[in-house]
Amino acid sequence: MSLLEIRNLSVDFQTVSGSFRAVDGVNLDIRETDILAIVGESGSGKSVSMLAVMGLLPWTAKITADIMEFEGRDLLTISSRERRKIIGQDISMIFQEPMSSLNPCFTVGFQIGETLKEHLGMDRNARKIRSIELLELVGIPAPEERLKAFPHQLSGGMSQRVMIAMAIACSPKLLIADEPTTALDVTIQAQIIDLLVSLQNDKGMALVLITHDMGVVAETAKQVIVMYAGQQVEQQEVEGLFSTPRHPYTNALLNALPERSLGLDRLPTIEGVVPGAGDRPNGCLFSPRCEFAQDDCEAQIPPLVGTGTNTLRCFHPVDHGGHGE
Amino acid sequence: MSAAIEGRDLKRYYTVKGSGFFGKPSTLKAVDGASFSLESGKTLAIVGESGCGKSTLARLATMIEKPTSGNIFISGTDPHANAGAEKSRLRQDVQMIFQDPYGSLNPRKKVGTIVEEPVVINRNLPAAERRELAEVMLSKVGLRPEHYDRYPHMFSGGQRQRIAIARALVLQPKILIADEPVSALDISIQAQVLNILMDLQEEMNLALVFISHDLSVVRRIADQIMVMYLGRVVEQGDAKTIFANPCHPYTQALLGATPAVDPKLRRERVKLTGELPSPLNPPAGCAFHTRCRFVQDFCSTTAPGLEMKFERQVACHYAEVAMKS
Numbered sequence: 001m002s003l004l005e006i007r008n009l010s011v012d013f014q015t016v017s018g019s020f021r022a023v024d025g026v027n028l029d030i031r032e033t034d035i036l037a038i039v040g041e042s043g044s045g046k047s048v049s050m051l052a053v054m055g056l057l058p059w060t061a062k063i064t065a066d067i068m069e070f071e072g073r074d075l076l077t078i079s080s081r082e083r084r085k086i087i088g089q090d091i092s093m094i095f096q097e098p099m100s101s102l103n104p105c106f107t108v109g110f111q112i113g114e115t116l117k118e119h120l121g122m123d124r125n126a127r128k129i130r131s132i133e134l135l136e137l138v139g140i141p142a143p144e145e146r147l148k149a150f151p152h153q154l155s156g157g158m159s160q161r162v163m164i165a166m167a168i169a170c171s172p173k174l175l176i177a178d179e180p181t182t183a184l185d186v187t188i189q190a191q192i193i194d195l196l197v198s199l200q201n202d203k204g205m206a207l208v209l210i211t212h213d214m215g216v217v218a219e220t221a222k223q224v225i226v227m228y229a230g231q232q233v234e235q236q237e238v239e240g241l242f243s244t245p246r247h248p249y250t251n252a253l254l255n256a257l258p259e260r261s262l263g264l265d266r267l268p269t270i271e272g273v274v275p276g277a278g279d280r281p282n283g284c285l286f287s288p289r290c291e292f293a294q295d296d297c298e299a300q301i302p303p304l305v306g307t308g309t310n311t312l313r314c315f316h317p318v319d320h321g322g323h324g325e
Numbered sequence: 326m327s328a329a330i331e332g333r334d335l336k337r338y339y340t341v342k343g344s345g346f347f348g349k350p351s352t353l354k355a356v357d358g359a360s361f362s363l364e365s366g367k368t369l370a371i372v373g374e375s376g377c378g379k380s381t382l383a384r385l386a387t388m389i390e391k392p393t394s395g396n397i398f399i400s401g402t403d404p405h406a407n408a409g410a411e412k413s414r415l416r417q418d419v420q421m422i423f424q425d426p427y428g429s430l431n432p433r434k435k436v437g438t439i440v441e442e443p444v445v446i447n448r449n450l451p452a453a454e455r456r457e458l459a460e461v462m463l464s465k466v467g468l469r470p471e472h473y474d475r476y477p478h479m480f481s482g483g484q485r486q487r488i489a490i491a492r493a494l495v496l497q498p499k500i501l502i503a504d505e506p507v508s509a510l511d512i513s514i515q516a517q518v519l520n521i522l523m524d525l526q527e528e529m530n531l532a533l534v535f536i537s538h539d540l541s542v543v544r545r546i547a548d549q550i551m552v553m554y555l556g557r558v559v560e561q562g563d564a565k566t567i568f569a570n571p572c573h574p575y576t577q578a579l580l581g582a583t584p585a586v587d588p589k590l591r592r593e594r595v596k597l598t599g600e601l602p603s604p605l606n607p608p609a610g611c612a613f614h615t616r617c618r619f620v621q622d623f624c625s626t627t628a629p630g631l632e633m634k635f636e637r638q639v640a641c642h643y644a645e646v647a648m649k650s
Binding site for chain 1: 374375481482483484511512513514515516517519520523524538539540541542544545578579581582583584585586587588589590591596597598600601
């Protein structure tokens with residue numbers, strides 16, 4: 001059974017100039033011990049879809065879905081009181097900017113202890129022991145002294161480790177990491193990614209990794225969902241996605257990586273820009289930039305076809321070894 | 326032929342106020358002895374983690390700051406040895422683009438005004454000719470003449486970076502300093518901007534100093550590279566040689582930490598443990614010895630100098646050992 005099951009998730013934001021669809025038709029299944037990466041450029045809806053799961057979107061957001069269930073519990077109709085019991089305990093999240101996601105007014109120890117008190121009802125002493133244990137687990141040297149440190153006394157990498165310690169404090173079943181390494185240096189990024197993967201392994205939790213970095217995806221994920229302008233365009237296992245991407249957007253995105261075009265004089269690019277709120281085409285959202293687009297692509301939005309972990313939203317997918325149907 | 330831009334043993338120290346009222350001020354060695362020489366049409370990439378001094382070096386090259394010691398030569402002339410008119414003429418030859426295109430364009434000025442500003446300051450041209458210059462430049466970076474009257478907020482990140490490039494190149498400089506020009510951009514946009522940079526470099530025979538922490542981009546664009554750690558150059562030389570066979574343990578670790586975009590290449594990598602030491606209090610001897618895997622007692626007492634080894638400059642006592650690994 002899946003841990004988290006989502007069918008046809010959409011998020012609309014009410015804005016002054018009308019309703020804007022930020023996420024449109026996302027399907028996903030996460031089983032225990034899965035590592036799922038959600039890739040996309042800025043504005044593709046990858047963070048918003050996960051914030052919808054967490055219930056962290058503002059009131060202007062309207063969330064609709066056919067199914068959105070965590071361990072069989074419906075997250076759409078759940079009361080806030082019930083949701084608070086799940087969030088932070090069974091599902092937890094870490095964010096992009098470690099420096100700004102910690103509260104600067106409280107010590108590290110207090111902030112980790114808060115989760116433990118709220119969800120597990122631990123007393124002062126137990127909290128301290130558990131906090132030290134957690135900091136040790138995420139590789140912070142001299143954890144006992146660090147408990148008294150304020151966030152401004154920590155480096156970016158250390159702050160992100162503290163965030164991870166808070167997130168895994170209650171041994172969650174699902175950890176959502178939203179661009180966990182984007183703000184960090186490359187050597188620290190490697191350390192944090194290793195830490196997340198080894199924790200995922202040891203604790204047997206599921207991990208959702210939201211990122212725009214194809215390198216991080218290739219190194220860690222088992223399953224990959226590619227998003228474009230709010231829509232899920234493709235899902236595949238990681239090997240397949242990198243060797244035979246089927247959606248033209250995935251294909252073009254991979255080709256645009258500097259590593260993949262070392263022999264060429266210039267980098268292959270995707271002409272144009274991601275459509276904004278006002279200028280979305282009627283048909284496939286990628287059709288204006290797609291080199292394989294035909295008349296039917298401009299007429300209607302292709303449906304998301306395929307089952308389980310292998311889905312695709314395209315009328316004319318890339319056929320490796322000759323394009324066409 | 327003399328180099329377009331040359332730096333000789335550049336040093337830049339800052340005095341940092343001590344803690345407390347009576348705290349002793351200390352010296353921060355942001356750049357501690359960097360030399361380079363770059364010909365027209367070539368690209369020098371400066372690589373390193375945050376705080377390694379790469380941006381300070383850029384500020385020295387653009388004459389925003391004066392070096393504490395050492396000399397900079399623009400087409401063979403030292404601007405700091407000249408005064409007045411000659412110095413400002415040399416300044417026109419060096420232009421810069423910055424990392425964040427949202428911060429580097431004045432939101433209250435029209436795009437045309439922004440691109441024309443260098444011309445207004447440095448040349449005495451009538452408005453119509455200035456406009457023509459600006460429009461030519463805008464079309465070179467892939468924007469349309471009608472964009473002349475728009476404001477920066479109407480553009481996406483990639484387009485803003487194009488505007489910044491147009492502004493930097495409108496005076497036909499000989500040297501362009503690009504400080505992390507694509508790290509704030511999405512992959513598909515990053516490829517477009519890199520192509521524009523490479524096209525214009527070819528067309529205008531620019532010497533390009535490219536500062537980046539992203540080695541995959543550097544590998545694509547650089548002729549020479551310079552790897553910095555805590556203000557010192559640790560390895561410097563031909564880009565192909567260094568990428569094929571990194572010699573300094575830090576360069577090896579940087580290359581190892583960059584994730585490969587191929588899930589089949591998941592491998593055990595050379596990992597750096599620990600964090601970047603504070604530049605205010607760098608380790609004695611070789612600055613890298615606290616994180617180095619080949620460290621010997623000798624490293625913590627004596628700082629290695631840059632020496633020619635294996636067809637590149639490298640600052641390591643045990644370069645031979647590192648090279649064999």
